[in-house]
Amino acid sequence: MGLKIDMPEPNGGRLVDRVVKKPEIGAKMAAGCPAFDIKPTMFKGSPIRNVYREIVSICYGFFSPVEGSMVREEVERVLKERRLLNDCIFPYPLVFDITEEDLKGLGVEEGDRLLLRLKGQPFAVIDIEEIYKIDTDDLATRTFGTPENNPEVVREPFNEKHPGYVIYKSLNPYVIGGKFFIVNPPKFREPFDRFWFPPAEARKEFKNKGWRTVIAHQTRNVPHVGHEFLMKNAAYMGDTEPCHGIVVNAIIGAKRLGDYPDEAIIEAHAATNEGKYIKPERHMVTFTLWDMRYGNPIESLLHGIIRQNMGVSWHMFGRDHAAVGEFYDEYATQILWGEGIPSFGFEAPPTDVYAGLKIRPQNMQEFWYCPVCGEIAYKGNCGHIDEKQKFSGSFIRGMVREGVFPPKVIMRPEVYKAVVKWWKKFNYPFVNSAYLEYKNKEGEFDLPAMEVSEKR
Amino acid sequence: MAYNMALLLDSARKEKIKGTPVEQQIQKLFGGEVEAVIMEIPEEHAKKILDEFTTARIDSRGFLEDIPVALKRAIFSEVASKGSTGPEVLDATLAKLDEIKEEAKKESEYIPPPEI
Missing domain, CATH: 3.10.400.10 (Sulfate adenylyltransferase)
Structure with a gap:
């Protein structure tokens, strides 16, 4: 048995292409x-x-x-x-x-x-x-x-x-x-244009970069340092060597009040490699248009399918993956990918069933700051449970809202600057009703003028 | 069940609680990069805040977050004037709810970006 992992085939064996180019x-x-x-x-x-x-x-x-x-x-x-x-x-x-x-x-x-x-x-x-x-x-x-x-x-x-x-x-x-x-x-439009890699293009790009193994990071948020450590550490999984590439695939779509604007999310992730916290040679930011359903294990299947179609070998899944509230068990996604959920049709993990997915899960625990270790620590390693200081997206949003420049141990300055860039554009750091109106009117792209005859 | 709230401190805020019992409650977080006072929020106060401010939520640490700056500013003002983080601070703050909500409404339309 060979140990090296090849790029997975698309779900169903071939990529759908239903775009008329001419x-x-x-x-x-x-x-x-x-x-x-x-x-x-x-x-x-x-x-x-x-x-x-x-x-x-x-x-x-x-x-x-x-x-x-x-x-x-x-x-x-x-x-x-x-x-x-x-x-x-x-x-x-x-x-x-x-x-x-x-x-x-x-x-x-x-x-x-x-x-x-x-x-x-x-x-x-x-x-x-x-x-x-x-x-x-x-x-x-x-x-x-x-x-x-x-x-x-x-x-x-x-x-x-x-x-x-x-x-x-x-x-x-x-x-x-x-x-x-x-x-x-x-x-x-900018800034989305430079991150647009539909599956066929993503596969080509991975080959151009010489990436055989790639791990995906799902996001709908601006990255804090906990996310960065998740990406860097999850990427140690590969085959005979760590993954060649780390792909951030941002879900871009309808937003909730209080989220970060899509433009800030995608550029903030790019700032992680522009600031060289993860080398640009190893890190790539992309997006998918989708109005998130927040379906935790159900959503994780969609994430697995999207990224498998893009040619990604591994997918990191954390606690409360694509979740909101307490509707699902906080580890529902990891239960699905670890053992299956029979009531949703999976007697075994989605990789181990008939016509199963080819992307492999990397179920991760969380990262926190440990004042005893004096470093960002992995829950699976760090035993200082009572001393831990968790990264909380809402805590950081509170800091941003109060005009406090987040320290670099929480959010990289380049990432914060990307947030501020779009804050200046929209006069607000987060999604508010004015942004929702803008988003509804403008969307993410324009369409060229096209004359269509009324007759066949 | 009680929750927590972190009041971030900068030098101006630290000056305002200097010499009060609250000064002893300052906690250094993230390797000393962040200083904050962590105050306990009794369940009935937390419920009131969650009901009155739609964006407010309890995060995975059990902290009350995503609340308007106007509310946090008002709570800190009471903390500084009373020299306490006890429930009387929240009682006094929530007595001014209409005024705070008015401020919060403006805040949902515009927050001045920092000059960086």
């Missing part, structure tokens, strides 16, 4: 189609999800082998077994939802092609396979589980305090199922 072909595909302007999913007056991010991530292959908005039978299988109709693992229902009024106004039916516009421009088309009604309460509950049905890891019934539950509950009642094509590819 505008004239895109315009031709959209010609004569009824058109619909994409709208955000709203909750209490705030945009909490926008389906265009799912369309981008599907068509560029981040969610391979998913190719579109799921048909009813596929949604059911995902909810029951976390598998697609082709047996590949996938954790979340992905649907293009629409109101009854909009559906009637469009007058479309199965077999039709619908043009989806964004920011007034043609963006994508969907080839309609099925139109069906959903029960959003049921969908929201079954997506995340219940203490009765998933007693291994669900601790509290989900409710409106959970942002992912609220996304599913707030969907429109009708779904148009079918495959997407992006007919007018997005042009990412």
